[in-house]
Amino acid sequence: MAKILRAARMERCIGCESCSQACARLVHDLVSWSLTGIRINSAGGISTGFEARVCVACDPAPCAEACPTGAFYPRPGGGVRVKEELCIDCGDCARACPYDAVALDPETNHPYVCTHCALCVAFCPHDCLEMADLDAFRGREAAHG
Amino acid sequence: MASKGSFRVLVYDLEAGRGDYETFGNRAEILGGSGLAAALFEAHRIPDAPALDPRQPLIFAIGPLTGCFPLMSKAICAFASPYHGQYAETHGGGRLALAMRFAHIDALVVRGRAAKPSCLVAGIRRLQLHDCHPLWGMDVFATGKQLRRMFRFGEGHRSILRIGPAGENGVAYASVNVDTYRHFGRLGAGAIMGSRNLKAIVIDGGSSLPTPPGRDYRKLYKKCYDEVTGPDLMRKYHDLGTAENLAKLNAISALPWDNMKRTRDDAIDGVSGERFAKDQLLRQTACAGCPVGCIHVGLMRERFGEQHEYLYRQVSYDYEPIFAAGTMLGLTDAAKVLTLIDEIERQGLDVMSAGVALGWATEALERGDVGEAETIAALRFGDLEGYMQAVGHLAARANPFYRSLGQGTLVAAKEYGGEDYACVLGQEMAGYATGEAFFVSQALGLRHSHLDSAGYTLDQQGDRVSVEDAVDFLIEDERKRVLLTSMAACLFARSAYPEDRLAEALAVMGYDDIAGNLGPASRKVQALRWRVRFASGFEPDAVTIPKRFREVRNARGPIDTAYLGDLRQAYQQAITGLAA
Numbered sequence: 001m002a003k004i005l006r007a008a009r010m011e012r013c014i015g016c017e018s019c020s021q022a023c024a025r026l027v028h029d030l031v032s033w034s035l036t037g038i039r040i041n042s043a044g045g046i047s048t049g050f051e052a053r054v055c056v057a058c059d060p061a062p063c064a065e066a067c068p069t070g071a072f073y074p075r076p077g078g079g080v081r082v083k084e085e086l087c088i089d090c091g092d093c094a095r096a097c098p099y100d101a102v103a104l105d106p107e108t109n110h111p112y113v114c115t116h117c118a119l120c121v122a123f124c125p126h127d128c129l130e131m132a133d134l135d136a137f138r139g140r141e142a143a144h145g
Numbered sequence: 146m147a148s149k150g151s152f153r154v155l156v157y158d159l160e161a162g163r164g165d166y167e168t169f170g171n172r173a174e175i176l177g178g179s180g181l182a183a184a185l186f187e188a189h190r191i192p193d194a195p196a197l198d199p200r201q202p203l204i205f206a207i208g209p210l211t212g213c214f215p216l217m218s219k220a221i222c223a224f225a226s227p228y229h230g231q232y233a234e235t236h237g238g239g240r241l242a243l244a245m246r247f248a249h250i251d252a253l254v255v256r257g258r259a260a261k262p263s264c265l266v267a268g269i270r271r272l273q274l275h276d277c278h279p280l281w282g283m284d285v286f287a288t289g290k291q292l293r294r295m296f297r298f299g300e301g302h303r304s305i306l307r308i309g310p311a312g313e314n315g316v317a318y319a320s321v322n323v324d325t326y327r328h329f330g331r332l333g334a335g336a337i338m339g340s341r342n343l344k345a346i347v348i349d350g351g352s353s354l355p356t357p358p359g360r361d362y363r364k365l366y367k368k369c370y371d372e373v374t375g376p377d378l379m380r381k382y383h384d385l386g387t388a389e390n391l392a393k394l395n396a397i398s399a400l401p402w403d404n405m406k407r408t409r410d411d412a413i414d415g416v417s418g419e420r421f422a423k424d425q426l427l428r429q430t431a432c433a434g435c436p437v438g439c440i441h442v443g444l445m446r447e448r449f450g451e452q453h454e455y456l457y458r459q460v461s462y463d464y465e466p467i468f469a470a471g472t473m474l475g476l477t478d479a480a481k482v483l484t485l486i487d488e489i490e491r492q493g494l495d496v497m498s499a500g501v502a503l504g505w506a507t508e509a510l511e512r513g514d515v516g517e518a519e520t521i522a523a524l525r526f527g528d529l530e531g532y533m534q535a536v537g538h539l540a541a542r543a544n545p546f547y548r549s550l551g552q553g554t555l556v557a558a559k560e561y562g563g564e565d566y567a568c569v570l571g572q573e574m575a576g577y578a579t580g581e582a583f584f585v586s587q588a589l590g591l592r593h594s595h596l597d598s599a600g601y602t603l604d605q606q607g608d609r610v611s612v613e614d615a616v617d618f619l620i621e622d623e624r625k626r627v628l629l630t631s632m633a634a635c636l637f638a639r640s641a642y643p644e645d646r647l648a649e650a651l652a653v654m655g656y657d658d659i660a661g662n663l664g665p666a667s668r669k670v671q672a673l674r675w676r677v678r679f680a681s682g683f684e685p686d687a688v689t690i691p692k693r694f695r696e697v698r699n700a701r702g703p704i705d706t707a708y709l710g711d712l713r714q715a716y717q718q719a720i721t722g723l724a725a
Contacts (some may be wrong), residue, residue, distance in 0.1 A: 016431040017243065018370065019214070025356055025363060031213055031431065032353030033243055041301030045293060047325055047442075049428075051354075064449040080543040085291045090148035106269045106351045125374045 002077025003131040005116045007038070007105070009051035015040060015050045022123035028112060035105050036071055037114030038129075053069040055079045055101045056057040057134065063113065066096030077134050087111065149655055152181055152251040155188075155267060158227055159341055160199070162274045164267070169252070171715040173658045173666065176634040177208030178633030179234060181252055182223035182596070189254055190681065195338045196225035196333075197315070200699045205245065206253075208633035209659065212246035213354075214366060214650055215373050216638035220245060220323075220435035221630060225681060225696075226332040227340075228317040228553055228572060232681040234330040234674070235240050235593050236630065238322030238432035240350075242673035244304035245505035247350030259342040264292065268299065268349025280344050283324045285309040290519055292345055299349035307344040307492020311341035311540040316551040318498035318573070319540075324467055326430065326440050326461040331594065332572060352409075361653045369650075373641050374436050383429065385637045388418030389465035390576075391472070397605070399578045401468065403475045403526045404504035405568050408578040408699055413478035420471040425479050428461060432635070439637060445483045460487045460722040465595075468576030469500025473568075474507065475526030485532055491542035493514035501573035502554045503629075505563065510638035516560040519546035543714040555689070555695035578697045580604035585716050588688050591678055596636055600620040603703070609708060620723070627674065648693055673725035685717045 022041055025031035033040075039053040056077045057078030064072040064080045071086035072093050089109040094102035103112040121129045149170055157164035177185045182204050189202035204223040210219050220241040226233035245253070248268045255265065259274060266273045276423040277295070279690050280288050283555045285387030288307045303323055304642070312319035312335030318333030320328045329335075338344070356362055373379050381389060391413060392398040398409040423441035432440070445458045460483040470489060471482035489496045507524040509515045516522060521543060521677060522534035550557040558567040568574045570584060577583045586600030586609070587593055597602060600618045603610070606672045610618070625634060634642055642650070644663055651660035659666065690713070 014429055014431040014436075015433065015439075016436040016438060017433045018436045021434070025366065029356045030353040030354055030513075033212070034247065034299075034351050035353045039301060045325060092458065105353075113485060123370065123436075125438070130380060 002075075002134045003116065003118070004057040004078060004134050005054060005118065005121070006130050006132040007037070007054055007113055007128060008130050009126070009128045009134070010050060010052055012039065013050040013052070013128050016043065016125065016127060018123040018125065019052075019120040019129060020102065023114070023121045025116075026119045027117060031068040034111050035103055036108075037112055038120055039103055053100050055100050057116065062096040063093035063102055068092060070110075075115065080113060081115055082113065136139065140145075148425065148527065153175070153249055154185065154252045154254060155250050155272075156254045156256070157265060157267070157272075158257045159259040159263065159265070159274065159343060162259075163215070170285050170657065172209060173662060173694070174669060175673065176452055176628070176631035176659065176666055177251065177287060178219075178221045178631040179627055180205055180218050180631040180673060181208070182206040182234060183220045183251055183670070184672045185254055186223050187673070187677050187680070189256070190225065192680075196227045196230050198271055199341055199489055201225045201255060201337075203255040203334070203337050203341070204252060205241070206630055206633070207242050209654065209656055210632045210647075210650055212243045212632070213654055215370050216435045216437065216635045216641060217632060218242050218432040219630070219633045221633055221674055222321065222334050224337050226317075227315065227336045228333045228680075231683050233334075235329045235331050235334055236596075236636075236650055237323040237327050237329040237634070238635065238714060239304055239327035240302070240433040241304040241323050241348060242633065243433040244302065244348040245300065246349035246354075247352045247640060248348055250348070251353060253348075254386070255341065255343065257341065261340050262344045263392070264295070264345040265343060266296065266346060266347045266349065268303070270350045271298075271349055277344050279677055281313060285493045286325070286491055288345065289322070289325060292347065299351055301345055302351055303349045308335040308338045308344060309366045309491060309540065311551075312336055313344075314540060314542050314551075315339055315381050316540060316542065317553055318492060318495040318502075318551075319493050321494045322493060324486070327432065328495070331498065331592070340675070346521040357653055357655055365653050367645070369641065370436065373638070378640055379437045379637065383437050385418035385422050386429075386439055386441040386443065388421050388462060389419070389466055389685065390464045391467060392417040394577070394579070399580075399699045400566065401574070401576055401578050402471055402472045403695070404473060404508040404566060405578060405693055405697070406508070406573075406645040410472070410477075415477040417483055417541045418464075419477050421462060421467070423460075425483060432451060435635060436717050442689045443483045445480055445481070445487065447484070456484070458487050460490070462486060465576055466496040466500070469497040469573075471500075473500050473504040473576070474531060474532055477527065481529045484537070485529060488536045492536055494536065494540055497575060498538065498573040499539060502539070502550050502557075502664060503532055505554045505558065505567050506550060506568055507536070509558075509561060509563045512563065515531050515546060517546070517559070522703065564689075567691050568693055569689075569691060571688055575646050577601040577604075578699055580697075580701060581609070581705060582615055582619065583695050584709065585712045586689055589713065589716055589720060591623075591674055591720075596626070598626065609705065612711045612715045615712055616719050619716060620644065620719050624667050624671045627671045628663060631670055672723050675720055679721070679724040685721065
């Protein structure tokens with residue numbers, strides 16, 4: 001069953017950027033806090049706490065639909081996978097995302113998006129992140145809806 | 146991008162409104178951070194010109210490991226201090242270090258004076274000087290809110306430095322606020338920015354570095370991460386935080402109360418780390434790049450109207466601010482301490498310096514050395530209201546007395562009387578009435594800081610060691626700290642990054658030549674910093690250790706004044722030798 005990354009307990013977040021740096025380091029071979037699949041922002045200054053900008057696993061995913069080369073393509077269960085070699089750095093994916101979950105490199109326009117690989121989860125010191133069973137998660141939402 | 150051999154430095158001229166990226170220095174020789182800042186100061190300073198001369202450089206620097214490993218999260222600020230006219234170095238966290246790293250700026254050197262109150266913005270594809278004259282006069286927090294509205298780019302990955310009224314008005318211990326909860330606090334960097342019409346600096350860090358090839362970097366990062374987030378190594382910084390020291394130091398009669406008229410008080414329970422954690426702690430937060438989360442934010446709920454109207458404030462606290470704006474002023478209620486810290490921060494004053502200065506002013510008023518014509522406010526130990534008013538007067542430099550006090554406690558004491566009870570060791574004291582080693586290490590330390598070396602630890606280790614052993618300890622401990630701050634690590638990472646671990650980290654990042662030379666390189670940087678300090682006018686003979694320090698009596702008994710004198714002389718000789 002497909003699992004997705006959920007920033008489920010962001011009220012615990014201390015803004016250390018360990019998750020974003022883990023994504024950059026382990027997925028993209030970068031040292032970075034912004035060119036990553038998960039970006040941590042304060043919601044108007046650090047006194048307001050933190051929020052995660054991360055893929056929410058749309059199904060179908062508008063970023064994949066907007067991608068002109070097929071570099072972003074649907075991931076079973078929601079969200080996208082990425083064929084880096086097909087990407088032409090046009091940025092259409094980022095513009096199509098309603099959740100601002102695709103980061104663009106300010107120098108190259110290359111996109112970075114979460115593919116729900118789970119590598120960041122172990123690098124949160126306060127257990128803010130989890131891999132959630134998609135069907136169960138959305139079922140729970142429906143039940144509460 | 147910076148090369149492996151040298152630094153990429155942005156030199157910005159506020160008068161011309163333009164900047165140049167320059168290649169500077171040799172990493173193997175000056176390492177980065179503290180070493181880079183000192184070398185840049187040596188290269189850019191104008192000898193014999195005063196600190197507030199706009200040609201003097203204001204420097205911010207990071208190190209080779211910044212952003213690459215946990216707790217490599219500090220930036221170093223260096224300048225000629227308006228407090229003593231000499232070289233000064235202060236360290237700040239927040240997001241600045243990572244913002245600089247990911248803007249590919251190893252150091253920023255600011256010179257000149259802007260024509261109007263301005264905000265400097267630097268980052269990838271950005272270098273602008275913005276007129277922000279409407280912000281002049283605004284406090285630190287209001288300024289932060291306006292800046293966030295003015296600049297919509299890079300949210301979460303930028304750093305916002307700003308000053309408050311104290312910096313604008315040239316108070317010699319005005320601070321620079323970094324991202325709300327951190328500061329370049331001591332020795333007046335805020336006044337330097339104010340004198341340059343520089344209200345704020347925004348660094349936008351949206352880029353990246355490639356990871357080194359192979360798996361070694363990832364493996365070492367994980368090892369470091371696991372250690373610093375494990376149950377033991379950093380617990381004291383995360384759990385109660387440095388505020389845990391309040392009860393500990395009080396118990397050994399080493400916590401200054403009421404301008405250090407005494408060093409122990411049974412009212413400690415009202416302001417202990419445990420009390421803050423139980424009644425005030427809202428949450429912890431962290432500097433970017435540090436999973437420890439040592440920043441303790443207290444919540445203060447305050448009723449301001451009769452019909453159940455409340456406001457709330459979020460105030461970061463630590464041991465030193467609680468000492469300076471709490472016990473030193475006789476405040477025994479945690480909420481009142483937070484109220485005062487908040488006001489001092491709002492005005493853009495250094496909390497430690499401002500609190501200690503007001504402690505002296507209170508005793509001066511008690512003794513009649515000054516009157517209320519000078520203090521304007523009725524200052525009494527334990528009375529918050531008077532201190533709230535005085536903070537505003539201090540930041541505004543409201544009259545000749547506050548102008549003098551804003552230049553330093555000892556300056557006011559020389560003018561009005563009361564040098565004996567001025568709690569000043571080079572600058573206003575840090576909160577350790579532990580004994581001779583701390584008094585000497587702050588009075589003659591390069592930064593006049595409790596962070597220069599662990600003199601307070603030496604004092605607490607039982608019997609006094611020989612003067613020779615004490616000096617050896619202080620000098621070697623300083624060298625180890627200089628190595629860390631040249632990387633530029635948080636000093637709370639001392640146990641996480643012993644020298645061999647730093648060498649390993651540098652090697653995996655491709656700095657093999659530095660990794661193999663850390664001992665000699667750190668000694669060179671230590672000497673460089675002292676050379677720069679002395680060249681800027683430091684005269685150790687001119688530093689006094691006021692009588693109040695010799696009157697301290699703590700768990701070890703009275704201060705040994707002969708030992709204090711001998712240690713001072715020997716330490717003075719050692720640092721003079723280092724600078725030669």
